[in-house]
Amino acid sequence: MQQPGRAAEIKANGIGKSFGSFRALDNLSLDIGRGEFLTLLGPSGSGKTTFLMILAGFVQPSEGKLFSDGVDITNRPAEQRAAGMVFQGYALFPHMSVEQNIAFPLKVRKKSASEIKSRVGEMVERVGLKGHEKKLPAQLSGGQQQRVALARALVFEPGVLLLDEPFSALDKSLRGQMQAEMKRLHQETGTTFVFVTHDQSEALALSSRVAIFNHGKLLQVGRPDEVYDRPANRFVAEFLGEINMLPVKGVRPADNGATGLCEDRAVNMRCKAEAIKGDAILAIRPEDMSIAPEASVNENGIAATAVASTYLGAATKLDLTTRQGAKVTVSVPNEVAASALSKGNSVWLTWPAEKGFLLPDGGQ
Amino acid sequence: MRGTLSDRAGAALLMAPLLLFLILAYAWPFLGVVKWSFTLPTPGLGQYHALLTDELVQSVFIRTLRIAAIVTLVSVTAAYAITVVWVRGSPVQRVLAEFCILVPFWISVLTRAFGWVALLSNRGLINTWLQSIGFISEPLTLVRNEFGVIVGMSHFLIPFAVFPLASAMRSLDERVLLAARGLGSSRMRTFWTVFVPMTRSGIIGSAMITFVFSLGFFVTPAILGGGRSVMIAELIYLRIFQSPDWGLGAAISFVLVVFVGALMALLFRYVKPKQLV
Numbered sequence: 001m002q003q004p005g006r007a008a009e010i011k012a013n014g015i016g017k018s019f020g021s022f023r024a025l026d027n028l029s030l031d032i033g034r035g036e037f038l039t040l041l042g043p044s045g046s047g048k049t050t051f052l053m054i055l056a057g058f059v060q061p062s063e064g065k066l067f068s069d070g071v072d073i074t075n076r077p078a079e080q081r082a083a084g085m086v087f088q089g090y091a092l093f094p095h096m097s098v099e100q101n102i103a104f105p106l107k108v109r110k111k112s113a114s115e116i117k118s119r120v121g122e123m124v125e126r127v128g129l130k131g132h133e134k135k136l137p138a139q140l141s142g143g144q145q146q147r148v149a150l151a152r153a154l155v156f157e158p159g160v161l162l163l164d165e166p167f168s169a170l171d172k173s174l175r176g177q178m179q180a181e182m183k184r185l186h187q188e189t190g191t192t193f194v195f196v197t198h199d200q201s202e203a204l205a206l207s208s209r210v211a212i213f214n215h216g217k218l219l220q221v222g223r224p225d226e227v228y229d230r231p232a233n234r235f236v237a238e239f240l241g242e243i244n245m246l247p248v249k250g251v252r253p254a255d256n257g258a259t260g261l262c263e264d265r266a267v268n269m270r271c272k273a274e275a276i277k278g279d280a281i282l283a284i285r286p287e288d289m290s291i292a293p294e295a296s297v298n299e300n301g302i303a304a305t306a307v308a309s310t311y312l313g314a315a316t317k318l319d320l321t322t323r324q325g326a327k328v329t330v331s332v333p334n335e336v337a338a339s340a341l342s343k344g345n346s347v348w349l350t351w352p353a354e355k356g357f358l359l360p361d362g363g364q
Numbered sequence: 365m366r367g368t369l370s371d372r373a374g375a376a377l378l379m380a381p382l383l384l385f386l387i388l389a390y391a392w393p394f395l396g397v398v399k400w401s402f403t404l405p406t407p408g409l410g411q412y413h414a415l416l417t418d419e420l421v422q423s424v425f426i427r428t429l430r431i432a433a434i435v436t437l438v439s440v441t442a443a444y445a446i447t448v449v450w451v452r453g454s455p456v457q458r459v460l461a462e463f464c465i466l467v468p469f470w471i472s473v474l475t476r477a478f479g480w481v482a483l484l485s486n487r488g489l490i491n492t493w494l495q496s497i498g499f500i501s502e503p504l505t506l507v508r509n510e511f512g513v514i515v516g517m518s519h520f521l522i523p524f525a526v527f528p529l530a531s532a533m534r535s536l537d538e539r540v541l542l543a544a545r546g547l548g549s550s551r552m553r554t555f556w557t558v559f560v561p562m563t564r565s566g567i568i569g570s571a572m573i574t575f576v577f578s579l580g581f582f583v584t585p586a587i588l589g590g591g592r593s594v595m596i597a598e599l600i601y602l603r604i605f606q607s608p609d610w611g612l613g614a615a616i617s618f619v620l621v622v623f624v625g626a627l628m629a630l631l632f633r634y635v636k637p638k639q640l641v
Contacts, residue, residue: 056546078545085546091539095561104557105547152547162546 007035007192008068008159010055015064017050017216024050026216028064032160037186037193039203042213043239049164051213052196056162057081068159084153084161084191088168090145092137098124098148099133105156123151126188127181143174150185160192167202179206200240204228212236228285234359237283244289244328246282246302251358258358263324267300270354284356286317286331291340292348301350304328306340320349394621397614404611411615421599421616428596431513431585432578438518439574440567443525450526451533465523473520477587480516481507484588508590516588517581524577525570528635532566565635572631576624596620 010032017025025047032038040048053059054066057078066074073081082105093101102123106116124130127147137145146166153161163182167175183206186193197203203210204224211221212235220232231237234245248267251260257270262282269282295301304320316337320328328349332340340347401411415421450461468476483489484506491503506512540562544554560567582597589595594602596616603613 056542058542058546078542079548079550081546082548083546085543087539087543089537089539091537091543093540093544093558093562095564104544104549108548108550108553156548 006159007190009034009070010160010192010194011067011070012051012055013065013067015051015054015061015066017047017054017059018062023216025054025061028218030211030218030221032192032194033209035190035192037183037195037206037208039207039210040194040196040213041198041200041203041210041239043198045215046213047216047218048196048198048211048213050216052162052164052194055160055194056083056085082156082158084156084158086146086149086153086161086163086166088165090137090149090166092145092148092152094137097134097136098129098140101137101148102151102155104152109156119155123155126185127151142170143178146170146178147181150182154185154189154191157189158191160194161189163193163195165196165198167197167199175202182206204240212239214239230357231283234281234283237357237359242286242329244284244286244326244330245359246284246322246326246328247361248280248282248358249278251276251278251280257353262300263302263322263326265300265302268353269356269358271357276358276360279361281359281361282356283359284351286329288355289328289330289349289351291318291330291332291336292350295348296350299350300353301348303346304349305346306337309337309341320347322349394617398618400610401614401618404614411611414612415615415619418612421612424594424596424599427510427593428579431510431517431593431595432575434514435517435521435578436571436574438514439521439525440529440570442518443522443529443570444567446522447526447529447533451530465526468519468523473583474587476520477516477584480512480519480588484512484515507588508592510589510593512588512590513585513593513595516584517578520581520584521574521577525574528569528573529563529566532563532569536562569631569635572627572635576627576631579620579624 012028012030012032015025015028016023028047028051040051042048050059054061057073057076057080061074064074065072068081093104096104099120102120103116106119111119124133127150129144129147129151132140132144137148140148149166166182167178170178179202182193195203195206207224209221210224210227212219212227214235220227220236222230227236228240231240237243246262248260248262248269251258254268257268258276259266259268260280260282261267267282292299292301302322304322306318306320308319310317310319311334312331315331316334318330318332318337318340320330322328330349402408404411446461446464449457450465451458453461481488485491485508486503486505488506490506491500494500495503506515536559541554541558544558545551549557580597581595582601585593585595586598586601589598600613600616600620603609603616
């Protein structure tokens, strides 16, 4: 995180942190690539913010090492790491104007007055704050304060930008706008971004990779489509979006996949079953399942009863109960939902063999 | 604060005895003092004319303002350091600071003034110690002058200066300080360019309270000044009880009250009352 203008490559090795008897972070190892947009995702108290604070140098890890571009920075104080940081609530200097806020990191670095002036001007323009330079933070809207925070964190060209839930205080439409803007800033600056959020859709939309945390442990790291389609465990699967869990009995390997019994009907799965034998859980996203009037030989399917529907505009969310009592949610076109509910509610639930994945029975 | 009508009526009822007491025991008698200033010894503005021309009165006014300004500077600076430790120190430091702030409230102002005399006089602890180690040959004049008055008054006022500062420091967003450090600012620089400016309202409130208190000090300057460094309150006392010149004493009192009132009005334009506690 040293050379200005150059994206940093960060390596965390066996990082752990305890606060008294509370284990906030446990044996975390993670490589953050040069110029990548990594999101740390997890519920509150999962350790994601602690890890960000360790990256920034505000929190000292209890064990483990941290490297930036191959240099050990574990004991380097925050002011010497100089990672750009955007805080929850922005943490702007309330007694300084927009201009003075953005100039602060440059003044600290003793840049010449003319360089400060030109770089602040450039940054103000880049984040669309022209005309607001002389205002105090209290005179700005939430979105504008957010832009000042981003500009202040990026103006000194840090090797890495750390963002702690920066959009949590914004309303939904502004949030989308700021997300797009941040993606653009990431592409323009080429800096490494590490972003903390508890919002899974935000994580999937923005990042080049997502790291999912729970109870102080890093559970999985991967591209958004990887973690969404092939979650490592049940927690990841459920945290990334709604998912159905169907018990499957007698799982065994078969031609290009696995086979087993779901509610007494043979089902085929394309996913590998080497690690899983016997009883397992088949996890399928609601959008991967559909409703058919009757069973088809070529497709997986079980009988179910439609119980309720929620109209979502573009589609309808249909809640069903299978014959053996499993609760299933399916996202279907609106007219399909209407006819399913009208036909005595009894329908056939189907899904293609290549969708869904197997998880160990009852396991996390 | 907002509340229903009955809430406000209840609050007014609870405040009423205090207000009534202030009117009966303070405002009403004071109106009598104001009357004296225009009537004694003869009706007219004679005493106010004397105020403007009497060199002794003027020199006491100027000395009072000078001492109050120095005491304010000393007290607010010392209180700032104590408050930083009290609000942001380790648990042990906090307890120690709290002890230092509260203990002076338990000891009477008279006791403390004589305590300072014992410490600062020619044959007091400080002078005898400095002489015994051979640092000085003649005792230093530390008391019965302005220096002694400033020491004693600052000692009394520091705890009062702490509370507005503590309130400002407690309401400060910790993340702003982290942000400054994260942007590369050293601890010292963060303190001077971020922490101190962000506690500005506390500094103003603290300085105003100290200054206003200083203006009316009587016992401490009377004892530690030893009659050589008379402040305005002592002058009023002398005019009324020793050289019966009630009219002039009353006129000085009235001017002092108006001056303090104006300062308080100025204070509340910049600082909300609840920021002071």
